[in-house]
Amino acid sequence: MSNIDERLLEIRQDFPVLNRLVYGKPLVYLDNAATTQKPKCVISAISDYYLNYNSNIHRGVHRLSQEATDEYEKSRKIIKEFINANNTNEIIFTRGTTEGINLVAHSFVRPRLSKGDEILITYMEHHSNIVPWQIVCEETGAKLVVAPINDAGELIFEEFEKLLTERVKFVSVVYVSNSLGTINPIEEIIKKAHSKGIPVLIDAAQSIQHMKIDVRRLDCDFLAFSGHKIYGPTGIGVLYGKDEHLDKMRPYQGGGDMIKSVSFVRTIYNDLPYKFEAGTPNIEGAIGLGKAIEYVNQIGFDFIIEHENQLLEYAQEKLSEIDGLKIIGTASRKASVVSFVLENVHPHDVGTMLDVDGVAVRTGHHCTEPIMRRFGVPATTRASFAFYNTKQEIDILANSIQKVIKMFS
Amino acid sequence: MEELKELYQQVILDHNKNPRNFGELPTCNRHAEGHNPLCGDQIEVFILVDEDTGKIEDVRFKGAGCAISKASASIMTTLLKGKTIEEARKLFEQFHKVVTSDPSSNTDVINLGKLAVFCGVREFPARVKCASLAWHTMLNALDNHTTTKVSTEQL
Structure with missing residues (x-):
């Protein structure tokens, strides 16, 4: 196990809610841009x-x-x-x-x-x-x-x-x-x-x-x-x-x-x-x-920046491999937020289907309707990462998206 | 997962892919627009009522939205044709009951007919508005002889 993985395990213990199950599956909380989870000390x-x-x-x-x-x-x-x-x-x-x-x-x-x-x-x-x-x-x-x-x-x-x-x-x-x-x-x-x-x-x-x-x-x-x-x-x-x-x-x-x-x-x-x-x-x-x-x-911003950048890179790489998935927002300097749309599947349906896999994402216009119009989409699905997220969670997200595509094909 | 399968059962997936009665109806005499500001769903319902018999001669819809809202609109149009305005209102009541009743309560699925496909929606309270948009818009069209706009946030 790498140092980062060990540190992550410790950090995740600080957030009791990360241990819960959703529909019998481990919670994969990827809605951190909406609100972050709270550590025990808070x-x-x-x-x-x-x-x-x-x-x-x-x-x-x-x-x-x-x-x-x-x-x-x-x-x-x-x-x-x-x-x-x-x-x-x-x-x-x-x-x-x-x-x-x-x-x-x-x-x-x-x-x-x-x-x-x-x-x-x-x-x-x-x-x-x-x-x-x-x-x-x-x-x-x-x-x-x-x-x-x-x-x-x-x-x-x-x-x-x-x-x-x-x-x-x-x-x-x-x-x-x-x-x-x-x-x-x-x-x-x-x-x-x-x-x-x-x-x-x-x-x-x-x-x-x-x-x-x-x-x-x-x-x-x-x-x-x-x-x-x-x-x-x-x-x-x-x-x-x-x-x-x-x-x-x-x-x-x-x-x-x-x-x-x-x-x-x-x-x-x-x-x-x-x-x-x-x-x-x-x-x-x-x-x-x-x-x-x-x-x-x-925790320190050295760790936060390094780990969140890795998550962002990994997520963009993983999601880009999915046929019919388009990432909205491809700026050269980005925070750990990935918005995307799927061909022929509305983000609302994506959100519900990910939810039953335990994956919490945001779907909708994210209170930025002008941006949605600028990119010609009614809404997007957004996965946003915090320093307590893991690459394994991104794998679960990617697999779950594949299931959505299969169901709607 | 069972609930999810129920929500997205084949009927809904099919109506999402191949919506029935999709498009405008220039000859309509009842029309309303619906909007769900939370997810951006937009829908228009066009109804042609025979003023003599009070029967719905034709009904069409257009708009953009998620699978649940699109399929719900499509299924609704297939159920409305030939119904009187009074029957349409009753159908709305029935539909409303199906999507908002307690999932654990015993619903008489047999008597629901085609509305039974909406049973799955109850498990997902966040999606009730998606399913309801077309129906509220339809009701609004029947209530008003002119063009009106309905929002899920005012329901």
């Missing part, structure tokens, strides 16, 4: 909070509240270090990537927009990086401009540059495409936009779990991600913003915790990051996310 951290120190944060003088506040703030510090932000004020807890993007759209971008201004995105955005901009455009008379992609599913950079005119007031781009796996040249995008003084948001929902992200090196103005895609719980996410921006922004939501003092005449908002965290937050979510990131750090 599950324990959440139950520990409820078993031992459940209480509200930033309020009580009692012991439990202090402990909960400490753990919540400790997570913020872990995240700050994980993405190498300047300080913890730049780490805003949100419900997820979607809320982070909406926050920036409404509190940062909208007040700066006038009629005729433009917001630039790409063709491969998730709906959550399309619709918030459409809403602010509708309200302000600004226009949403979309940079095209080529047949491999890569951004056409020259076209992006051409669209980056003085009318563009904001750029919001996905780092890794959830349905194609494409890794965008994010550093070049940011450099180009900054050379024209245009701020940039990075949708890191599909990259935070696959690669080391350093917000200071990238120099992005904002970066949003979700906890549940990086082995943490659902309902918690992070918005990173440069504090110079966050400082000047108006609050997104009003309520408790985001204020210093309230009267009917005048309310003074709280300092960062609390100005953007109105109401009792998802305390166990933040604690669980902090634990998840500690776990990822412990």
Whole structure:
């Protein structure tokens, strides 16, 4: 057994759900781009909070509240270090990537927009990086401009540059495409936009779990991600913003915790990051996310990148051998996501048939309808890999696909 | 696996491959479009009702979707021809019962006739909408004398 196999066996023991059966077959979980499974340490951290120190944060003088506040703030510090932000004020807890993007759209971008201004995105955005901009455009008379992609599913950079005119007031781009796996040249995008003084948001929902992200090196103005895609719980996410921006922004939501003092005449908002965290937050979510990131750090991106690249290569090789299977998204730089279609078999039927073999994949448009139209398919089947997946699981996937083809031939 | 075989039994695979009554019906006097936004399935149902007798003279459908939705539409068209509007509604009720009833309950398969092929769908709750799209669209077409659009998310 190779070192990688031994390490994998150990890692898989950290994820109890990977041991379960589905229809009597071992679960082959290949829907990691939708959500990742959670290691025991994350599950324990959440139950520990409820078993031992459940209480509200930033309020009580009692012991439990202090402990909960400490753990919540400790997570913020872990995240700050994980993405190498300047300080913890730049780490805003949100419900997820979607809320982070909406926050920036409404509190940062909208007040700066006038009629005729433009917001630039790409063709491969998730709906959550399309619709918030459409809403602010509708309200302000600004226009949403979309940079095209080529047949491999890569951004056409020259076209992006051409669209980056003085009318563009904001750029919001996905780092890794959830349905194609494409890794965008994010550093070049940011450099180009900054050379024209245009701020940039990075949708890191599909990259935070696959690669080391350093917000200071990238120099992005904002970066949003979700906890549940990086082995943490659902309902918690992070918005990173440069504090110079966050400082000047108006609050997104009003309520408790985001204020210093309230009267009917005048309310003074709280300092960062609390100005953007109105109401009792998802305390166990933040604690669980902090634990998840500690776990990822412990696994290490050297292992994650090496193993996931091997899985991607192996899967693309295996699936390409199947007659009538076409991979959608063949960018030269990809994360471990493989979207495909089968001749004459609808992805929904593929999904159901793989399911009874214990193989969990995503089927549908993956919240990227424009991409589906761009490639002329109604939907795809998507297998997405995490560092706990194995080559044997990809063999099971390939065999199961062969069975589907046979049944429909 | 037995459930899967039942879901994709030969009848459904056959109707998926060779859908009956596929295409437009320019002479129709009832028409509706159906859409399942979750999987992108689109369907149009065209019905020609004899206004004197209230009987369905002809029915056709077109659209794109998975095997379950396509076969369901195809089988539906074969069952509707010659039925009165009232009979069509009853058939819908029956169909609805078949696909949504508890799989462990005893269904009287003999009296279901051709609808029995849909029994397999019950095992896969995620696929009930696929099977139902054409039927809801048909009902909508009968209810409205003009063109309307139905979405599985409003059902």
